[in-house]
Amino acid sequence: MIxxxxxxxxxxxxxxxxxxVANDNLSxxxxxxxxFGFLGANGAGKTTAIRILCGLSxxxxxxxxxxxxxxxxxxxxxxxxxxxxxxxFSLYEDLxxxxxxxxxxxxxxxxxxxxxxxxxxMLDRLELTAYKNRKIGDLPLxxxxxxxxxxAILHNPKIVFLDEPTGGVDPITRRQFWNLIYEAVExxxxxxxxxxxxxxxxYCDRVSIMADGRIVALDTPxxxxxxxxxANMDEVFLKIAR
Amino acid sequence: xxxxxxxxxxxxxxIFRDPRTRIILxxxxxxxxMLFGYVMTNEVRNVKVAIVDHSKDxxxxxxxxxxxxxxxxxxxxxxxxxxxxxxxxxxxxVKEIVVFEPDFAINLIKEGKANIQVLxxxxxxxxxxxxxxYTTAIVNNFVKNELMKNQVLPGINxxxxxxxxxxxxxAYNFIPGLIAVILMLISAMMTxxxxxxxxxxxxxxxxxxxxxxxxxxxxxxxVPYMILSIVSALVVLALGMLVFNVPVIGSFALxxxxxxxxxxxxxxxxxxxxxxxxxxxxxxxxxxxxxxxxSILLSGFIFPVKNMPIPLQIVANLMxxxxxxxxxxxxxxxxxxxNEIWPNTLVLMGxxxxxxxxxxxxxxxxxx
Numbered sequence: 237m238i239x240x241x242x243x244x245x246x247x248x249x250x251x252x253x254x255x256x257v258a259n260d261n262l263s264x265x266x267x268x269x270x271x272f273g274f275l276g277a278n279g280a281g282k283t284t285a286i287r288i289l290c291g292l293s294x295x296x297x298x299x300x301x302x303x304x305x306x307x308x309x310x311x312x313x314x315x316x317x318x319x320x321x322x323x324x325f326s327l328y329e330d331l332x333x334x335x336x337x338x339x340x341x342x343x344x345x346x347x348x349x350x351x352x353x354x355x356x357x358m359l360d361r362l363e364l365t366a367y368k369n370r371k372i373g374d375l376p377l378x379x380x381x382x383x384x385x386x387x388a389i390l391h392n393p394k395i396v397f398l399d400e401p402t403g404g405v406d407p408i409t410r411r412q413f414w415n416l417i418y419e420a421v422e423x424x425x426x427x428x429x430x431x432x433x434x435x436x437x438x439y440c441d442r443v444s445i446m447a448d449g450r451i452v453a454l455d456t457p458x459x460x461x462x463x464x465x466x467a468n469m470d471e472v473f474l475k476i477a478r
Numbered sequence: 479x480x481x482x483x484x485x486x487x488x489x490x491x492x493i494f495r496d497p498r499t500r501i502i503l504x505x506x507x508x509x510x511x512m513l514f515g516y517v518m519t520n521e522v523r524n525v526k527v528a529i530v531d532h533s534k535d536x537x538x539x540x541x542x543x544x545x546x547x548x549x550x551x552x553x554x555x556x557x558x559x560x561x562x563x564x565x566x567x568x569x570x571x572v573k574e575i576v577v578f579e580p581d582f583a584i585n586l587i588k589e590g591k592a593n594i595q596v597l598x599x600x601x602x603x604x605x606x607x608x609x610x611x612y613t614t615a616i617v618n619n620f621v622k623n624e625l626m627k628n629q630v631l632p633g634i635n636x637x638x639x640x641x642x643x644x645x646x647x648x649a650y651n652f653i654p655g656l657i658a659v660i661l662m663l664i665s666a667m668m669t670x671x672x673x674x675x676x677x678x679x680x681x682x683x684x685x686x687x688x689x690x691x692x693x694x695x696x697x698x699x700x701v702p703y704m705i706l707s708i709v710s711a712l713v714v715l716a717l718g719m720l721v722f723n724v725p726v727i728g729s730f731a732l733x734x735x736x737x738x739x740x741x742x743x744x745x746x747x748x749x750x751x752x753x754x755x756x757x758x759x760x761x762x763x764x765x766x767x768x769x770x771x772x773s774i775l776l777s778g779f780i781f782p783v784k785n786m787p788i789p790l791q792i793v794a795n796l797m798x799x800x801x802x803x804x805x806x807x808x809x810x811x812x813x814x815x816x817n818e819i820w821p822n823t824l825v826l827m828g829x830x831x832x833x834x835x836x837x838x839x840x841x842x843x844x845x846x
Contacts, residue, residue: 290687312689320687324680330495331488342484343688397687 273440378409653718654806669748
């Protein structure tokens, strides 16, 4: 359920690497419970922005608030309240499914009873219960991605940041992956997702499109298609990029 | 704290599941100990000799007996003619041939002078030199004890005592050195590799995005290897003392404290390396070339630093093991205390502080 209550507020965010401006004066809000798509070509500045919001990198200037906490002073609080899944696959291949879950549960300071209950529920939903003692390295990529996402939201964060989560995954698994995202949203988790795939942009509630470090468009997929007189998001993207 | 424990448990899973880690942690120390302990020995023991006695008198027989019963030599052949010598050496059947001239005893008694020819295989110069020295020593001893028992001859008698290692045991040299090398391997190399692995796999990002503080991540990475390093150091030390009979004359507590300091230094060096590399392979290569070779060759472990050309001495002085091996030798063999080793201790502390400083700066730059 989407409200107009912002969980991420970004005002005039600037990030420079030397003389290179990776994020040029970004301003946007993400509302509680929405799926916010963050689109752009490679090198447009998506990953830089996501890293700043997750507290992995410090901004050059601007005011940013994530999950009610200030990006400059309260990164620890932010980290406790978000989940993060990066471009690279991020589970430990030499650990079993169960050991990975226990590790991340431990890192986020979940109490044991809570963690166990959620683990059972999660493995059940992913149909991985029979595989819980298998090493991650033995599982197919699609399963790993779904598991990585489920682990990223294991501690029930307010926001989950997904940085190109479906790279290299087949269309069926991508569809299943998005079903998991919808389930997360139903639980009240806000989803901030970057992607290359324009069909995935259609699944988002609102989409921002970045080019050369700036946000050049931000609206619902429907309105963007109308505005740019395009049949689908792919066309919108091509028109903007041109 | 429970977060940290979760992290530690994960680290131990990594350590005990990765065959490469297991080999580096357990295989290499044992292999090195065996290598230095039993293979790469400079001591003369059971050298294969041939004895050619053209005299066959009482004295030549007794001297031959003396040589063979010394424990340093082992009779491997009795060549019948001079033409056999070369093939014996070439085939490696003998390393030394001792030839008594005809009328050995008669010459010695009548003229006060007799000749023994010693031929050695100098394709291994060091071994040949050592073997010849031992032979000469035994012959001289024989002359002194057997022939001049009741005579007083003018002459200078040199009495040599090899202090701190009277029997010139190799183990006295390699155990202190090996502790330095093995700890460098486990602490620095493994720390560098394990942190590089998190970066390479992309899990470092996830860890940094989690509520774990960077210092907890680093400690979580370092503590397991610290524990393993301490265990390893104690095992090598114990083997050195029990199997190779290397003494610890100085304070044992001081020795342990210095070992801990060195482990700490090696860990900071590992962390420093990991801030520069992004893959396990690079971490391994850098640790191998930057740490392992110099810590064996330039640390004074095998070649004395003082004998190196000045430029190499300067490089050697930058190697942590060079300072640590000196500490080890001083405390273990000479019974020295802080009075003797405080400069080395300060150098190790200074190096650790420097490595930590650079690592933190690198890390901050990375986050910006």
